[in-house]
Amino acid sequence: MGKSKIIYGGLKGLDQELRRAEWADARYTIVVDENTFNHCLPQLVSKVAALQEAELVEIPSGEEGKSIEVASQVWQTLTENGGDRNTVIVNLGGGSICDLGGFVAAAYKRGIRHINIPTTLLAMADAAIGGKTAIDFGGIKNSIGFFHPASVVTLETGFLDTLPQEELLNGMMEMVKTAAVTDANLYDILMHTSTLEPKTVKEVARMKSRIVKADPYDHSIRHILNFGHTFGHAIEQYSTPMPHGIAVGIGMLAAMYLSMRKTGLDEKVYTDYRDWLRRAVEIPHYDLRDIEQMLPLMHHDKKNSHGETRCVLLQELGAAIIDVSVSDNEIRDTLLHL
Helix, strand or coil, X not given: CCCCEEECCHHHHHHHHCCCHHHCCCEEEEEECHHHHHHCHHHHHHHCHHHCCCEEEECCCHHHHCCHHHHHHHHHHHHHCCCCCCEEEEEEECHHHHHHHHHHHHHHHHCCCEEEEECCHHHHHHHCCCCXXXXXXXXXXXXXXXECCCCEEECCHHHHHHCCHHHHHHHHHHHHHHHHHHCHHHHHHHHCCCCCCHHHHHHXXXXXXXXXXXXXXXXXXXXXXXXXXXXXXXXXXXXXXXXXXXXXXXXXXXXXXXXXXXXXXXXXXXXXXXXXXXXXXCCCXXXXXXXXXXHHHHHCCCCCECCEEEEEEEEECCEEEEEEEECHHHHHHHHHHC
């Protein structure tokens, strides 16, 4: 599997990249949604010469766009436009567009190149980097997909200026997740920052990129990036509509609570994070009836093995333990304590 080239210099850097000989025969198709069509596409085509004549495909925004029906529509458009092995899909949007566009690219003609240009903080810090592509199926998030890394990932932090505060908070949760399992100092910076700095966004992206390069197929160390996600995905699906990052943020609180009991995490780490999270979002309360409906969602999590629910827990900040078996009663206890 190839590796993604991450361009930290924004659209100017992408313009220079696409002038290279290896892109000479490329035919570009840009995938957008209504938001990126209006707010980001004009800037992209004005700054990247190679994309000024690109075809456009608009898909629904958010999780609604991550379906086999939408993927089929994009494949149909590519076919009608004479798409071939030199076609390159350019994903201009958040995590959902990067997931869907990468999935389409992985399957079309047995795999064509794609470029991710994340426009949300969540996508810049997480979803656009790593080669995981997926669609939702049967009510289960990201249940069908491929490992198919983008040839290029371009970080244009100027796009963050177009985002509402809630969307920035959504991405901040994924940044905190990466820092919690990799770097206590970076985690501390994020816990005490009042202004999001582009250099911090890029540092989190670098951190994730290093982990992906060490474990591209997600067999070992890369599992640490699932911290908060076993609970988070269930919370996201049960509490719809809830943004992915916010659900992961709440899932991290659950995972820290379990970590105190199972892996020796200092209680102060848990309480400090809980207080930070409470200032940022409203933490939901679940009763046993809610939890019994959430348990099947956790049982379907793709990280599970041999019928056991597996979680990533913390021993301390920067030191995660993967594949910790968690019982249904431990899940019930944890969710009741949220």
